[in-house]
Amino acid sequence: MNEKKEIETDTMKARKPFRNFPMVPRVVFGRGSFDQLGDILLARRISIDAPMIYLVDDVFEGTELVGRLPVIFQDQVIFISADEEPSTIQVDTLVARIKTDHSERPSGIIGIGGGTLLDLAKAVSVMLNNKGSAAEYQGWDLVQRPSCYHVGIPTISGTGAEVSRTTVLSGPERKLGINSDYSTFDQVILDPDLTEGVPKDQWFYTGMDCYIHCIESLQGTFLNAFSQSYGDKALQLCREVFLGDLPPEESRDKLMMASWHGGMSIAYSQVGVAHAMSYGLSFILGIRHGLGNCLVFQHLQDYYPEGVAQFHRMMVKHNISLPTGVCAGLTEKELDQIVEIALGMVPLWENALGPDWRSKVSREDLKRIYRKI
Amino acid sequence: MNEKKEIETDTMKARKPFRNFPMVPRVVFGRGSFDQLGDILLARRISIDAPMIYLVDDVFEGTELVGRLPVIFQDQVIFISADEEPSTIQVDTLVARIKTDHSERPSGIIGIGGGTLLDLAKAVSVMLNNKGSAAEYQGWDLVQRPSCYHVGIPTISGTGAEVSRTTVLSGPERKLGINSDYSTFDQVILDPDLTEGVPKDQWFYTGMDCYIHCIESLQGTFLNAFSQSYGDKALQLCREVFLGDLPPEESRDKLMMASWHGGMSIAYSQVGVAHAMSYGLSFILGIRHGLGNCLVFQHLQDYYPEGVAQFHRMMVKHNISLPTGVCAGLTEKELDQIVEIALGMVPLWENALGPDWRSKVSREDLKRIYRKI
Numbered sequence: 001m002n003e004k005k006e007i008e009t010d011t012m013k014a015r016k017p018f019r020n021f022p023m024v025p026r027v028v029f030g031r032g033s034f035d036q037l038g039d040i041l042l043a044r045r046i047s048i049d050a051p052m053i054y055l056v057d058d059v060f061e062g063t064e065l066v067g068r069l070p071v072i073f074q075d076q077v078i079f080i081s082a083d084e085e086p087s088t089i090q091v092d093t094l095v096a097r098i099k100t101d102h103s104e105r106p107s108g109i110i111g112i113g114g115g116t117l118l119d120l121a122k123a124v125s126v127m128l129n130n131k132g133s134a135a136e137y138q139g140w141d142l143v144q145r146p147s148c149y150h151v152g153i154p155t156i157s158g159t160g161a162e163v164s165r166t167t168v169l170s171g172p173e174r175k176l177g178i179n180s181d182y183s184t185f186d187q188v189i190l191d192p193d194l195t196e197g198v199p200k201d202q203w204f205y206t207g208m209d210c211y212i213h214c215i216e217s218l219q220g221t222f223l224n225a226f227s228q229s230y231g232d233k234a235l236q237l238c239r240e241v242f243l244g245d246l247p248p249e250e251s252r253d254k255l256m257m258a259s260w261h262g263g264m265s266i267a268y269s270q271v272g273v274a275h276a277m278s279y280g281l282s283f284i285l286g287i288r289h290g291l292g293n294c295l296v297f298q299h300l301q302d303y304y305p306e307g308v309a310q311f312h313r314m315m316v317k318h319n320i321s322l323p324t325g326v327c328a329g330l331t332e333k334e335l336d337q338i339v340e341i342a343l344g345m346v347p348l349w350e351n352a353l354g355p356d357w358r359s360k361v362s363r364e365d366l367k368r369i370y371r372k373i
Numbered sequence: 374m375n376e377k378k379e380i381e382t383d384t385m386k387a388r389k390p391f392r393n394f395p396m397v398p399r400v401v402f403g404r405g406s407f408d409q410l411g412d413i414l415l416a417r418r419i420s421i422d423a424p425m426i427y428l429v430d431d432v433f434e435g436t437e438l439v440g441r442l443p444v445i446f447q448d449q450v451i452f453i454s455a456d457e458e459p460s461t462i463q464v465d466t467l468v469a470r471i472k473t474d475h476s477e478r479p480s481g482i483i484g485i486g487g488g489t490l491l492d493l494a495k496a497v498s499v500m501l502n503n504k505g506s507a508a509e510y511q512g513w514d515l516v517q518r519p520s521c522y523h524v525g526i527p528t529i530s531g532t533g534a535e536v537s538r539t540t541v542l543s544g545p546e547r548k549l550g551i552n553s554d555y556s557t558f559d560q561v562i563l564d565p566d567l568t569e570g571v572p573k574d575q576w577f578y579t580g581m582d583c584y585i586h587c588i589e590s591l592q593g594t595f596l597n598a599f600s601q602s603y604g605d606k607a608l609q610l611c612r613e614v615f616l617g618d619l620p621p622e623e624s625r626d627k628l629m630m631a632s633w634h635g636g637m638s639i640a641y642s643q644v645g646v647a648h649a650m651s652y653g654l655s656f657i658l659g660i661r662h663g664l665g666n667c668l669v670f671q672h673l674q675d676y677y678p679e680g681v682a683q684f685h686r687m688m689v690k691h692n693i694s695l696p697t698g699v700c701a702g703l704t705e706k707e708l709d710q711i712v713e714i715a716l717g718m719v720p721l722w723e724n725a726l727g728p729d730w731r732s733k734v735s736r737e738d739l740k741r742i743y744r745k746i
Contacts, residue, residue: 014403015403016403016405016406016408016409017406017409017412018401018402018403018406018409019401020399020400020401020409020413020560021399021400021401021402022398022399023396023397023398023399023400024396024398025395025396025397025398026393026394026395026396027393027394027396028391028392028393028394029391029394029597029598029599029640029641030387030388030389030391030597030599030641032389033389033390033391035389036389036390036391036393039390040393187393190599192598224402224403224626225402225565225623225626225627225629225630226402226403226563226630229606229610229627229630229634230606232606232609233602233603233605233606236605237602250598253597253598254598254602256598257598257599257602261602267402268402268403
């Protein structure tokens with residue numbers, strides 16, 4: 001899941017008071033369902049001067065997908081690179097541009113892409129209706145006014161961003177999401193055909209985002225029956241996709257559903273060792289979330305023996321080679337710093353190892369793992 | 374599922390255009406979560422004169438549950454018997470009573486009970502904001518104006534009514550639901566503790582509503598990956614509950630989630646032989662949905678061999694005796710009429726047996742089954 005630091009408080013123990021979980025109120029699933037976007041948006045157009053704004057991953061620039069966007073009246077298509085993770089400055093700039101370009105506020109924001117584009121669409125829709133800079137809303141439940149209508153259309157499966165209320169942003173002071181019920185999409189379109197053509201490495205790392213999340217939450221101590229049922233299903237689908245021999249279409253269908261259920265399972269669960277350690281890695285080395293999780297998880301056989309063994313079988317089956325020597329150039333001081341960050345993720349360790357987790361993990365254990373990466 | 378006749382068109386083939394499925398936008402799950410109702414409603418109170426109306430199954434009259442209702446200001450508790458299935462007259466009467474009793478329109482309607490009470494809460498919330506009689510809205514997507522805020526709190530698991538957009542009503546001319554996106558609850562509270570104390574037979578029949586639905590839809594020809602993933606999970610949970618040896622609390626948790634996922638699976642799927650035949654039984658003999666499905670399903674080994682064998686193991690394990698001789702008193706003419714109704718459910722037969730279903734089932738086959746009931 002692309003929740004990063006905010007997993008610390010935005011995923012919860014399954015204890016009272018129980019979270020009142022916001023679900024996406026509308027969802028379409030089906031191969032080719034992308035073409036229903038025009039009809040869906042028609043009912044949401046406020047006026048001919050209130051445009052729909054399409055935020056689209058720039059890998060689609062010049063592709064046939066763009067021709068299928070239902071662009072009418074004052075609608076605007078903005079291509080955005082997903083090479084960098086989204087930032088508060090990027091959100092503020094986009095909001096300013098949209099306000100400048102149009103005489104009326106938009107009828108809606110449509111995010112088309114992976115976790116980065118979906119998070120941007122969430123953040124822009126929030127900031128169109130709330131004053132100031134996105135940086136002021138990094139945190140939990142700081143958003144006061146409902147967001148602009150927004151639609152999420154994933155083109156890669158595994159992040160769960162399509163179903164979560166989190167939007168990860170790098171800010172001037174910190175990397176922290178806008179975690180708000182107003183972030184949740186008003187509409188999601190799940191068209192597995194859109195994930196055709198994703199490069200294999202990216203497909204694997206992003207799928208593993210879902211797989212590793214499930215292993216951690218299902219083996220954790222914070223779970224309840226709601227999250228377990230979603231997590232079990234997501235895990236089972238990941239296994240079918242990455243260890244089975246499904247036809248490509250069925251594989252895309254199922255990975256899209258795995259991501260969806262994995263995102264739902266976050267309601268009353270928590271991640272664990274891989275996310276804690278991966279966060280340290282991302283923070284110091286700027287390694288992206290999906291890859292970072294894989295780099296750590298491959299060495300966690302002491303914590304998740306079955307999950308890690310299965311992960312290695314998946315790597316072999318799909319001929320995936322993870323980068324090596326990633327931590328080779330780190331000084332002892334930098335390594336200490338990474339360990340410090342990882343150990344700071346208290347709820348993750350508690351979920352993974354129980355309340356007495358401090359007696360079960362040492363700084364030296366973690367260093368040993370990082371040195372292997 | 375408690376959708377009855379409207380399953381004919383309210384559950385769909387997984388084909389274009391794909392349904393834009395309305396999901397419940399807020400859900401709380403947890404043992405004891407019922408006590409969060411007060412806080413949840415507080416944010417929805419329009420004024421002190423705009424009451425919350427609690428529609429409560431009258432089996433709870435005088436129980437401690439009533440003392441836990443957050444009744445303040447002009448709030449009203451109305452106890453309703455679930456012995457009869459809900460009717461349009463009952464809905465109209467309730468709406469008139471609520472309008473007479475209060476100077477302002479309600480802030481919300483809270484349905485607490487099984488499928489009947491949940492359906493009534495949906496229908497009343499629709500009719501508070503739409504003119505005329507509920508009978509005028511029986512059908513598909515006839516409701517024009519959004520419903521009053523409404524909350525569903527199931528106290529028995531299996532109907533899926535907490536998550537569906539259907540509300541089954543007996544009307545002056547026909548038994549047919551108000552099928553509308555506006556029927557879907559704005560909030561659901563899933564507190565498995567509320568299902569403690571349900572009589573065993575009712576627990577079994579209602580749970581089988583979910584189980585049989587899943588067997589039919591998963592073995593059907595209309596399925597897609599979305600509905601399959603939910604249906605698979607619901608079925609697996611039913612098996613754990615009815616064939617496993619779970620502690621009572623875990624059993625209640627899991628059956629509540631089975632019902633939830635079973636209701637979600639309806640999005641792009643269809644039921645089959647048991648529902649078609651059970652509908653004939655309900656229509657002529659007034660047999661309730663859950664029991665009717667069981668009465669038919671026990672004899673469907675030719676259509677669902679594994680599902681029926683497992684059903685019999687569940688019956689034995691829980692010492693369930695179904696009524697016998699139910700169709701004994703029927704005349705040949707009445708039997709013909711039941712068969713006629715059953716065979717009229719074309720999409721269900723097509724889902725179960727494929728487009729050439731007529732060559733695979735005969736009137737005599739069905740009569741033979743009914744005679745065993």
